[in-house]
Amino acid sequence: MTLSCLTNTLGDLLAGPLPDADPCVSAIQYDSRKVTDGALFVAIPGEAVDGHRYIPEAIASGAVAVMGELPHDDLAVPYIQVTDSRKALALISATHYDHPADRLTLVAVTGTNGKTTVAYILESIFAAAGLCPGVMGTISTRFCGREEASAMTTPESRDIQDTLARMAAAGVTHAVMEVSSHALALDRVAGCAFDAAIFTNLTQDHLDYHGTMEIYGEAKKRLFEEHRKEGAAAVINMANEHGRNLAETLSGTVFTVGKETGALAADRIEVAIDGIKGEFVTPNERVPFASGATGRYNLENILCAAGAALSVGIPMDAVVRGVAAFKVPGRLERVPNPCGLHLFVDYAHTPDALENVLSTLRHLVPGRLICVFGCGGDRDRTKRPLMAGIGAAYSDLAVVTSDNPRSEAPEKIIEDMVPGIDGETSFRYEPERLSKEFSRKGYVVVVDRREAIGLAVASARPGDTVLVAGKGHETYQIIGTQRLDFDDRKEVLKAVESTR
Ligand SMILES: CC(=O)N[C@H]1[C@@H](OP(=O)(O)OP(=O)(O)OC[C@H]2O[C@@H](n3ccc(=O)[nH]c3=O)[C@H](O)[C@@H]2O)O[C@H](CO)[C@@H](O)[C@@H]1O[C@H](C)C(=O)N[C@@H](C)C(=O)N[C@H](CCC(=O)O)C(=O)O
Numbered sequence: 001m002t003l004s005c006l007t008n009t010l011g012d013l014l015a016g017p018l019p020d021a022d023p024c025v026s027a028i029q030y031d032s033r034k035v036t037d038g039a040l041f042v043a044i045p046g047e048a049v050d051g052h053r054y055i056p057e058a059i060a061s062g063a064v065a066v067m068g069e070l071p072h073d074d075l076a077v078p079y080i081q082v083t084d085s086r087k088a089l090a091l092i093s094a095t096h097y098d099h100p101a102d103r104l105t106l107v108a109v110t111g112t113n114g115k116t117t118v119a120y121i122l123e124s125i126f127a128a129a130g131l132c133p134g135v136m137g138t139i140s141t142r143f144c145g146r147e148e149a150s151a152m153t154t155p156e157s158r159d160i161q162d163t164l165a166r167m168a169a170a171g172v173t174h175a176v177m178e179v180s181s182h183a184l185a186l187d188r189v190a191g192c193a194f195d196a197a198i199f200t201n202l203t204q205d206h207l208d209y210h211g212t213m214e215i216y217g218e219a220k221k222r223l224f225e226e227h228r229k230e231g232a233a234a235v236i237n238m239a240n241e242h243g244r245n246l247a248e249t250l251s252g253t254v255f256t257v258g259k260e261t262g263a264l265a266a267d268r269i270e271v272a273i274d275g276i277k278g279e280f281v282t283p284n285e286r287v288p289f290a291s292g293a294t295g296r297y298n299l300e301n302i303l304c305a306a307g308a309a310l311s312v313g314i315p316m317d318a319v320v321r322g323v324a325a326f327k328v329p330g331r332l333e334r335v336p337n338p339c340g341l342h343l344f345v346d347y348a349h350t351p352d353a354l355e356n357v358l359s360t361l362r363h364l365v366p367g368r369l370i371c372v373f374g375c376g377g378d379r380d381r382t383k384r385p386l387m388a389g390i391g392a393a394y395s396d397l398a399v400v401t402s403d404n405p406r407s408e409a410p411e412k413i414i415e416d417m418v419p420g421i422d423g424e425t426s427f428r429y430e431p432e433r434l435s436k437e438f439s440r441k442g443y444v445v446v447v448d449r450r451e452a453i454g455l456a457v458a459s460a461r462p463g464d465t466v467l468v469a470g471k472g473h474e475t476y477q478i479i480g481t482q483r484l485d486f487d488d489r490k491e492v493l494k495a496v497e498s499t500r
Pocket residue numbers: 030031032033043044045046047048049050051054151152153154155156180181182183186209
């Protein structure tokens with residue numbers, strides 16, 4: 001494709017005259033380290049570094065043209081000045097890959113919690129309907145039997161377009177994308193128009209990036225206001241106030257879920273430790289369903305996915321079969337063991353998620369509840385005391401430990417957490433003084449996550465429940481700049497082995 005074919009789509013984003021030369025562009029790159037012969041390099045002024053400083057490196061690697069926000073009249077290759085590099089990158093990438101979003105039925109899901117779960121449910125529904133599903137999300141990108149682990153929930157725009165094009169070429173008919181608030185704020189999905197857009201919920205997270213809940217909410221709202229195809233439904237979870245407000249303010253088709261008088265609701269619900277069953281209720285029918293996922297919050301996820309599927313024309317019988325079949329790695333994943341313990345690994349890493357998962361277990365399992373959890377480093381610090389308070393309030397024993405400390409000192413993160421615990425109702429145990437017979441509700445601090453899991457399992461009696469929260473499917477722990485092998489599910493098993 002020639003450079004002018006790409007720049008033709010930029011309209012108001014152009015900030016200077018177009019160059020006379022019109023080279024053929026073989027690829028688009030935003031990272032100079034990936035530039036090869038014939039590429040167009042887009043320089044992004046980032047938070048950590050300014051991509052403009054890598055222009056010479058990109059040209060040396062074979063870039064035939066460069067796009068960026070700063071003025072440049074001295075380059076050896078044509079230069080296009082734009083007002084917003086990220087947005088321009090998204091638009092030219094969509095053009096370069098020939099608008100793959102238009103060749104698929106594409107569903108987006110956003111919300112603080114539940115995106116990955118909803119994406120798995122939809123994938124299962126599309127498969128049950130005999131369609132060919134594709135998924136881009138936190139755990140992986142998956143389609144047609146291929147699976148690539150993800151580095152991000154929502155990749156950079158160029159990579160989204162590249163993946164959608166590969167999906168379309170491989171025969172994917174229906175794709176689902178998790179769309180994070182970072183992606184919306186940074187225009188990673190500009191150039192994508194969705195056939196349905198789902199909102200799960202909005203609770204505290206990522207305030208390190210967005211600053212306030214209002215700005216965070218505004219970023220999420222952009223999915224519904226800017227990225228829907230003509231006639232595409234906004235599928236809104238009405239079980240929370242943010243959903244109800246969003247449904248009221250949006251124009252176009254709004255498909256509400258979880259409200260009796262809405263497009264899809266649930267009735268006669270029974271929640272047990274091994275799953276949920278009940279009836280889907282639409283204005284026209286009542287249909288029984290069952291799922292192996294538990295917790296009221298998963299009922300909300302099921303309704304969101306089912307609602308989106310119905311809104312894009314999937315028949316109810318396929319929805320029911322898809323809901324019955326899905327499983328999500330690392331979300332209330334049971335670790336089987338011969339000791340009579342209920343052992344679970346879950347990805348709860350926000351206050352709301354932790355509260356949901358702990359209150360679900362509290363109601364469904366007998367015995368004492370022991371929870372191992374920490375908070376991620378280089379992420380929203382204000383959620384730390386909140387998560388600690390919730391963890392201690394709902395557990396008989398809270399084992400406060402490290403998550404992914406990243407560049408922060410693990411002890412410092414725990415210092416931020418502990419003040420959130422109510423010392424009047426939770427006794428602080430010293431690790432060496434804790435025994436299986438602990439009788440007072442309390443908490444203990446064990447910085448090393450492996451040791452923390454070991455202590456939790458060793459402190460549990462048959463019939464007790466141990467929840468290891470925060471890292472779910474992750475198979476690593478990031479300490480400093482090291483990414484060490486670490487899988488909560490394997491660590492729990494090892495702890496069981498060593499206490500037998
Ligand atoms: C806060 C955030 O999202 N930051 C993203 C942003 O980084 P940045 O603005 O700091 O970019 P930068 O590192 O300064 O680099 C600027 C430019 O120089 C380029 N560069 C850099 C070095 C070099 O040698 N050559 C070169 O060309 C880079 O490729 C980039 O284009 O743009 C980068 C390039 O697109 C992203 O990699 C980076 O994501 C970082 C890795 C990240 O951790 N993001 C997380 C917070 C994130 O996005 N998370 C959400 C999920 C959240 C959730 O819901 O849980 C997600 O969607 O994954």
